[in-house]
Amino acid sequence: MQLDQAQQIIDAAVSPMGDGPLNEQALSKHLHPLFSRVLARNESTNEIYLANHSLGRPLDMVSEVVQTALDGWYTQLDGVWNEWIDARNRYRSQISSLLRWDDDRAIAPKTSAAQGLRAVLNALPTTRPNVVSTRCEFDSIDFVLKAYDYKQRASLRWVEPDAQDLMQPDTIIDAIDDSTDLVVVSMVCFVTGQVVEGLDRIIAKAHACEAMVLVDAYHAFGVLPMDFRALDADFIIAGNYKYTRGGAGACFLAINPRHLSQTGGVPEHGTLFPLDTGWFAKHNPFAYSRDDDPAYASGGDAWLEATPPVLTYYQALPGLMLSNAIGIDRLRAYSLDQQQTLVEALTTHGVHPRVLQHRGAYLLIETEDGRAATQQLKAAGVNCDARPLSRSDRWAIRLCPDLLNTNDELETAAQRIAPVLRGI
Numbered sequence: 001m002q003l004d005q006a007q008q009i010i011d012a013a014v015s016p017m018g019d020g021p022l023n024e025q026a027l028s029k030h031l032h033p034l035f036s037r038v039l040a041r042n043e044s045t046n047e048i049y050l051a052n053h054s055l056g057r058p059l060d061m062v063s064e065v066v067q068t069a070l071d072g073w074y075t076q077l078d079g080v081w082n083e084w085i086d087a088r089n090r091y092r093s094q095i096s097s098l099l100r101w102d103d104d105r106a107i108a109p110k111t112s113a114a115q116g117l118r119a120v121l122n123a124l125p126t127t128r129p130n131v132v133s134t135r136c137e138f139d140s141i142d143f144v145l146k147a148y149d150y151k152q153r154a155s156l157r158w159v160e161p162d163a164q165d166l167m168q169p170d171t172i173i174d175a176i177d178d179s180t181d182l183v184v185v186s187m188v189c190f191v192t193g194q195v196v197e198g199l200d201r202i203i204a205k206a207h208a209c210e211a212m213v214l215v216d217a218y219h220a221f222g223v224l225p226m227d228f229r230a231l232d233a234d235f236i237i238a239g240n241y242k243y244t245r246g247g248a249g250a251c252f253l254a255i256n257p258r259h260l261s262q263t264g265g266v267p268e269h270g271t272l273f274p275l276d277t278g279w280f281a282k283h284n285p286f287a288y289s290r291d292d293d294p295a296y297a298s299g300g301d302a303w304l305e306a307t308p309p310v311l312t313y314y315q316a317l318p319g320l321m322l323s324n325a326i327g328i329d330r331l332r333a334y335s336l337d338q339q340q341t342l343v344e345a346l347t348t349h350g351v352h353p354r355v356l357q358h359r360g361a362y363l364l365i366e367t368e369d370g371r372a373a374t375q376q377l378k379a380a381g382v383n384c385d386a387r388p389l390s391r392s393d394r395w396a397i398r399l400c401p402d403l404l405n406t407n408d409e410l411e412t413a414a415q416r417i418a419p420v421l422r423g424i
């Protein structure tokens with residue numbers, strides 16, 4: 001299936017739903033047929049999938065789109081490159097739309113969020129930057145920062161959450177001072193799903209101290225309406241395997257245009273420029289010139305690297321197109337409705353989830369033993385996961401409904417969850 005055809009099919013499914021709020025009847029009629037493969041799995045396994053925050057469910061067309069990308073290789077050999085690069089450009093464009101960003105080239109595709117973080121750390125003007133980050137960052141980010149700290153390629157200052165495992169913006173703000181070079185902070189914390197309020201104040205403080213801010217938006221991308229220009233972060237990292245249903249390996253680094261050169265060329269010493277690079281980031285890659293100094297491409301292309309992993313773009317595009325076609329505002333409103341339905345069903349069955357006022361796409365249930373709980377829940381027919389909380393010995397079970405979960409399913413999930421958690 002060609003990408004244009006994929007877009008047409010998605011548009012034809014979304015437009016009959018109108019512009020109003022999403023509702024289950026319209027979703028079942030118009031959108032669920034695009035997911036027949038994963039929905040068929042529901043029937044055969046009797047499992048209720050509430051791990052949508054972990055690995056999003058793919059549209060049927062993903063495998064057909066990827067197949068077409070591969071077919072082009074067989075039939076056109078090196079003539080396929082134009083199509084592959086076109087897919088990369090569409091990928092950048094779909095992501096920039098979700099960030100309400102008008103410069104597609106400010107999006108540098110990456111294969112992981114960690115790769116985006118490393119690209120920024122290595123690009124900073126100082127060789128041992130002072131970094132402020134929090135104990136609530138995802139393991140990949142946490143590990144990269146610790147490795148840099150250990151190798152004395154960064155000096156870390158860690159900010160702790162409060163006794164309720166919540167990040168308080170003022171503790172981050174207080175940790176930033178004139179010695180800070182970079183702040184690394186999540187928009188939505190991965191364990192609790194807390195939306196970190198006051199990011200604007202954190203960013204303003206960092207900028208007042210001439211520090212840059214990298215926002216990890218993995219649990220916000222495709223969930224919360226975002227506006228990169230208004231946010232004014234220097235960098236955003238995120239990826240597609242969760243809410244935008246794009247599978248593994250399809251991530252990105254977004255670079256604020258104030259860090260991009262209009263003309264490209266050889267950067268000044270002591271400025272921000274990427275070392276995680278390759279010939280796709282060269283000023284004129286197909287000139288094959290070998291100047292002594294590195295002349296970078298203009299704009300965000302300077303942050304491209306070497307020959308790109310083209311199939312990841314095909315794999316991620318259908319989900320991105322769907323998210324853009326529906327619109328994040330409507331997806332968010334529907335997600336909050338579904339969460340409310342699940343909260344009420346759980347409460348009726350005697351289970352009291354922890355409902356944060358400012359939260360992303362999932363609910364929490366605290367438990368002593370997250371591993372045992374999720375194993376038993378899976379055996380009872382509810383697929384979810386759990387992560388350890390950082391301030392206590394307890395775990396947070398994470399439950400995330402999505403467009404494919406019906407209200408009946410949420411009620412059944414609550415019925416299945418209650419006896420399991422009462423027994424733990």
Ligand SMILES: Cc1ncc(COP(=O)(O)O)c(C=O)c1O
Pocket residue numbers: 111112113114115137138140141186188189190216217218219239251
């Ligand atoms: C907040 C957050 N950041 C990043 C990632 C993924 O990081 P990486 O792409 O480096 O594996 C996740 C995955 O769950 C996450 O929750």
